[in-house]
Amino acid sequence: MADYSYLMSGITSVATDSSALVSSSRYLNDPRVRDWVATHMLRRNGPDVPTPSDSIQLVQILREVQDLDHINALLAAERRQNPAFDQWFREGFVSTFQVDDLAHYAPDTVGGLFHAQLVDKNMQIDIVPPFEPQSDFEYFQLRAGQTHDFEHLLGGGGFDFIGELVPYYMRLANLFVHLSPELAGELSAFSILGSSRIITRAVLHYPQTWLVTLDALERGATVGRHSEPIYMMRYEDVFDLPLDAAREKLGIRRVREADTATASAQWR
Template sequence: MTEVPPAGHSRLRSSSKFLNHPGLREWCARDMLRKNGPDQASPAGGYQMIRILEDELQGDARVEDLLAAERRVHPGLDAWLDRAYVPTFTAADLQDLPETSLGKIFYDYIVERNFELDFHPPMPKTMYALTRLMRARSHDIEHILLGAGFDYLGELVPAYYCLTQLHKEFSPELAGELSQLYMLISLRYTVRTVLHYPETWPTAMECIARGIRAGEQSDFTYMANFEPYLHLSVPEAREALGIRGVADIDTEPMSLKWGDASHRALVEASARRAAKG
């Protein structure tokens, strides 16, 4: 039975651990309803949600029990967790790869944004945390493989690709647990698009459709180690990995309409460097 608090009261108790979490309630209200602006850059909101979800809401026994049960019937998952391979390649390993290779495109991306790649976190103590660590370098590479821009609306392509693949491969319960991150991250884009930037909604729909289509047509790559394919061109890597139903989409013009000042500044800086080069 759901307890409804009196008007003006912040206490809330329900049957949903997500609704009961005040930080997640606040995040959902703020990040799905606000306009973009200088008060908070959009990536910062995503990082806040990830920490709430992974550190506080998915740290219970349920996801561990689901992973253990799935391992008994899914040899691939069992082998992936047993292997526990965390990619160790550094930016220096990528910089001399061919210009059109998957790895060099990834290198240019991390250098342009001044991202840190050379880190060595401790081995996690739970299976769920291990899955997140093994996937840590996969997301940005998936952007390239799926033809998605490194911008706000481009995030929808890999999100719906992973959502589709997880529910195609695993039990509904485990797929649901592993999908929570992708669903919450993507909803802040779709809701704010409709509420405040409706001219960008057709592009958002196209990104969602492309992610679902590629997820349905491709081999299962959620557990793939992309490191052996970094020297290949993007089309060659797609073929080797069994990624199908993909076409590049330019989401930057609509993301600029959608985005905040931090994204516009990044795009302008990139254009200046390209003009000099």
């Protein structure tokens, strides 16, 4: 047999009195996270488990696994040194528009295009039911849910499974550009796990879609690296503008659109 001792050197057994699996990672320690990762990184797609259900399960798990007090402390520290970030929280803007409120916008505007998506695909405005945020982190999450579909639209990500990688990687890059690394990491736990399930499934089960998948990742990361803080953008202010004008006003840059619907259809 091949001798891999060089590559395996340095491994140390750590003694413990624990009767259960324990590590220095809160994510590895939690059996729900381990099960989610094993299941959704490795499974094929199927109608018995619709893909949107993957992400809401992950959200619910992370609420209990992450240290929310620590995240709120990091947010408070960022607010003290970032006046624009602090002002965003002070304003606390929350969307209240409904589908019918978008009906009067011209077809080529942000409002008109989003209205068409909602009607044609029978989508709901609120990915997560509205709630009254009780902390900075809860407000951050609320706005992330309210703006997600606009990040698809303005970032050039199709409203399909592979297209999800565009807004995922917009945020994964953008948060680290504009916020402290520790805070960006805590705010990105959902995105890195949620996006990775798409990447691993493409390679393991749908390799014919891999180059389209990789391109979506790269397009999202490029937009995130070069754009203003995406997480603070108020898309509701540009409903009346065409996409290019809205992107310019908001500071969304380096958008390159591509078809992901054709490849996503092969995942069903």
